[in-house]
Amino acid sequence: MNASARHLLLVHGPARIVEWTDPLTDAREATDVVGACFEHDTDRVLLDEAVLPPAFFALRTRFAGEFLEKLQTYRLRAAVVVSPAAEHGERFAEYLREARQAATAASSTAARRRWPGWPANDPRGAGPRQGGAMGPALFFGLRAPRRPRLPIPRPRAPLMTTPIPATLIPGDGIGPEIVDATLAALDALKAPFEWDRQIAGLGGVKASGDPLPAATLDSIRRTRLALKGPLETPSGGGYRSSNVRLREEFELYANLRPARTIIPGGRFDKIDLMVVRENLEGLYIGHEHYVPIDGDPHAVAMATGINTRQGSRRILEYAFQTAVATGRKKVTIVHKANIMKALTGIFLETGLDLYEKKYKGQFELDTVIIDACAMKLVLNPWQFDMLVTTNLFGDILSDLVAGLVGGLGMAPGANIGTNAAIFEAVHGSAPDIAGKGIANPIALMLAAALMLDHCKLPELATRLRQAIDETLNIDQVRTGDLGGSAGTEAFTKALVARIQNA
Template sequence: MTTIAVLPGDGIGPEVTDAALPIIAAAGLDWTLEFGDVGWSCWQTEGNPVPERTWDLIDRTDGCLLAAITSKPLREAEAELPVELRGTGVRFVSPVIQLRQRLGLYANLRPVTDYRADTFAFEVVRENTEGLYAGFDYHGLDGELWDLVSNHPNAAASGPADTSVSLRLQTRVGIDRLLRFAFERAVVGGHSLVTLADKPNVLRQSSNFLRGRLETIAADYPDIDFEIANVDAVALWMVKSPGRFGVVVAENMFGDILSDLGAGVMGGLGLASSANIGDGGCYFEPVHGSAPGMAGAGRANPMAMILTIAQLAEHLGEDTAASRIRTAVSNVIRAGTTVTYDLGGSASTSIAAKAIIEELS
């Protein structure tokens, strides 16, 4: 029996979760659901947004659905700690970052599908663990870091105390497993092209290293074409000609930007699902975040959560159920009579979800 950890989280998370979960039974998925705690309320009461009991739940289940979590800046986080924990060095670390690091989830997978007219369907694969988001971000420089940048005229004029620098980390291990994941996705999805989005005309050394690893990995997939393209050009093509892509793969920051652009191309974050996958773990989440200003209003689009369930089903080998769910979502979107405000309708969260369940039935 398949057991799924469900973490409703914060903001609109609980309401989109409640609306979406009935799709599991309607699609004929024999899953047992176990609910856990995560997010801002855990931080406010326990000083830990991912309690150990939640890690235990994740460790003993077959997959994880995370609905939404709230993160706030340093001062606000400190102010909302339990009084007895303030000033003790307890630090808020986003549950998303904790999950990716602790479970080794190096690949973020974002489907970009035209549910209105079926004119494109591609995937963005984003690296999760290194790149410009690896955490090598410094302000106030000294030693070798200052020596590295001091010849830049702006740095020389500002001085080390008023200069910042971020480093883009790229390793053979991180690059190779990401690129291999992208080519495997192309095989599974029947795509004929893998596009590496980078900036080789500016980031010459790191991009050249990346290019070499791409050529090495691509040699193992002779039936799939590959290219390396400037990330800004890829952004333009995604808007003007999304049908040209199969799998787009990029380092952390570039992938972050392109995956949200893909959500806009397909109709908005209300349709955007995602998976975070490693060699031994995974979790799945809609991309829209917790949207605290909308919490409790019943206006949030449940389709991203429903499509996330479909993505999890596919990951677990339930391809037929996943396809049926996506077809039901597409039919409701095309009908246009029971969609939420972001898709031009006036349906509530629950009504939109029920329409998909009825279509599925």
């Protein structure tokens, strides 16, 4: 056996195994695989170090913490991480052969205990410990309630069947159309959401005189989870942005805006960026007023921007944790501290200090001024991996980044708080095409994928993203904004067929 070969061995129930030979580059990939183990009623997971990032083996890192947390979430009873030295390559091959035999043995528990490197005592004991002929090994004891033995299920069974309450806000304009399309995709996936449909935006004004009716807010307080279409803020009448109000009401301090190339061959190809935007502070919050002079009521316009140490640290900590958990190699702090020395200087200063104290060595940290960042994103976006910035700058850069991958029709958004999360398409309500059946629903579908990730359903999220990719690139079914001729309904039918036939 080649000593550099990569192996992940999954033992399914009493008599089934699978070997995984691709390297896992981050926590998300690793936990997706663990999710598949849970789906197959797996009791044991064994991971060769060659498929894991080096950071995993330093247990103090957040990768290991994230991974173990997901193991507990999926209620796997035990996991062993085996680190065979190069000279044990042939021994590892023998280990795999014995594992195959053990997986088909009538007494699976006894057989497993004969495997090299497996604890001689109760396999639900605690670690870490040193392995035998296998070389160094780490053993994690995870107890969980006994689950009834089931036949090996179909590979595409959902990971969770417990209903998840969630608020659904169709929104205005094309909102109901793209929401219906997204629900069709989620239904095809058998996603376990239990929807509480509510109104907001112009519909809220007509129904109750408020773009955010009390019933809608109460629903989100109860479910702590929402998927929403675009909302239109009525002009005149003194209404504030509904999106800003939602962020403030539920303290949704983090705005995630991923941008990834789905349709290859464009001007900017192979883009995979994440913008993390502070959501509650800065100039964007809209604290403004006029100063009248000499009879002109709008003679002077003033805006107040406030950034706090606590708010800056909270979003920077979230961004850094996300970077580690998802395997991002580089984080760039975007600021304007050369001019706005206090307002954005505090953000930059807090980020540099946090990195030095807690995250140095886990990823590369860079800083860039906002105007230079905008230029560099157009000239060479591949130099960036994750951008973290203040509210107003994040609003601008996230749309710029969306333009690199096809526009706002391909741009999902997630608003994350301590006690709630709201997922959305970030484009507008497009009233000029509402009801024509030509809207592109991909942005909201990708937002639903983020929602599935958030709800610890990564396999369903991966299947949804894969179906979108294959519908666009294999079936060549695309809406008009992407150069195709399909309407919303035709695209949705093609996507649902992809999901059902996968």
